[in-house]
Amino acid sequence: MNLPDPADGLTLRRWRDDDTAALMAAAGDPALHRWTSLRVEHPDEAAAWLAAQHEGWATGTRCSFAVVDDQDALLGHVALKRPGAPAVEAEVGYWTAAYARGRGVAPRAVRILTGWTFATFPHLRRLRLLHQSDNTASCRVALKSGYAYEQTLKAQHPYPREGHVHVHPR
16 A cells, blocks of 8 residues: 655555665664664564564554655655544654655655545544654644644653644544
């Protein structure tokens, strides 16, 4: 399954097992280590991460996509977490490879995912996007993607810092 947006030059596609090298290259970024739990340093870790993405699709608990350009180069990742009924809300997550930042990739990918989500899961009434409150880049991505600020969450295990909740209604 591919979700192309020819006007933007982006495609969201399911992760493939042959994405190992690109995933490892992107995952070595210290900024991703600061803001995400992504840790992939060896091919076996990449294979396990990719298997988890495939398992999410199989179980319906996570719909994750590689964000690629017209040449199928990896730019980032977006995911829809916990979309299944009877839930009326789900969560959106994303990361962008260091070499793709500053080009509007994340907001465009989140907008594509949001449109697909509401078309695919009619029972969902809203989507949430969460980020650490000191991650100003993620706050900008949320706002540019149409996710309004809703509240600040207090730090609690396993999250060491306060976080922002942004929402996008149907």
